[in-house]
Amino acid sequence: MSRFLDVVEFYSNGNKKKKEDIGGGTEAFPDLGAHCELPDCHQLDFLPFDCDRCHKTFCLDHRTYKSHECTRPNERDRKVFVCKICSTSIETTGYFGAKENAIIEKHENSKDCDPSKKKKPRCPAHRCKSTLTFSNNVVCRFCNVKFCLNHRFPVDHACKRGTSSSNPKNLVQRIVQGSRAVEAY
Numbered sequence: 001m002s003r004f005l006d007v008v009e010f011y012s013n014g015n016k017k018k019k020e021d022i023g024g025g026t027e028a029f030p031d032l033g034a035h036c037e038l039p040d041c042h043q044l045d046f047l048p049f050d051c052d053r054c055h056k057t058f059c060l061d062h063r064t065y066k067s068h069e070c071t072r073p074n075e076r077d078r079k080v081f082v083c084k085i086c087s088t089s090i091e092t093t094g095y096f097g098a099k100e101n102a103i104i105e106k107h108e109n110s111k112d113c114d115p116s117k118k119k120k121p122r123c124p125a126h127r128c129k130s131t132l133t134f135s136n137n138v139v140c141r142f143c144n145v146k147f148c149l150n151h152r153f154p155v156d157h158a159c160k161r162g163t164s165s166s167n168p169k170n171l172v173q174r175i176v177q178g179s180r181a182v183e184a185y
Contacts (some may be wrong), residue, residue: 038062083107086117123148125157 026032031059036059040056050056053072062068081090081104090107092100107113121132123146130136130148138152139145142161151157 005027036062037066083113085115086113088112121146123151125151 033044034048034057036043036045036048037056038058041059041062043059043061045059048059051058051063051065051068051070051165053065053070055066058068077093079092079095079100081092082088082101083090083104085108088107090104092103095103114140121137122128123132125138125147128148128151130150132146132148132166136149137146138149140147140152140154140157140159143153143159145157147157154161
């Protein structure tokens, strides 16, 4: 306990001490745990976290990159830039600074960057203004056209092929004819 009080008194005086000089753990287990390397914290943590970017040790509260303001970029992070001109996604993983800007400029100067691609697909149903995304579109099995979820049924989008087979009158006739065929058997 006296070692802990010495450390608290040392830091309260505004002094800075190296991690090796402070020590960790308890009297019974002096090698257990480590102090947080954030200058304002220095909390003794019995299950410390090692940052894989800056290779420093942190407590539970400062283990994330954002909380300890890690300065080293991680090459394994996946970065994607969305072009303002054509809304195309451009992956810039592993590139930083000038190289990243060069990739973006190369795309903007290429033939692939076309402003007409920026238009989002819309539902072709009459008076529908819904934008079709990957999660809200359905392809009609009769006319093979993409529609929003509100117009997914053939009756809702005036499908010429689907309305005859899904018409309630035709459905009743098919059921009656099927029951007659069963009775005749």
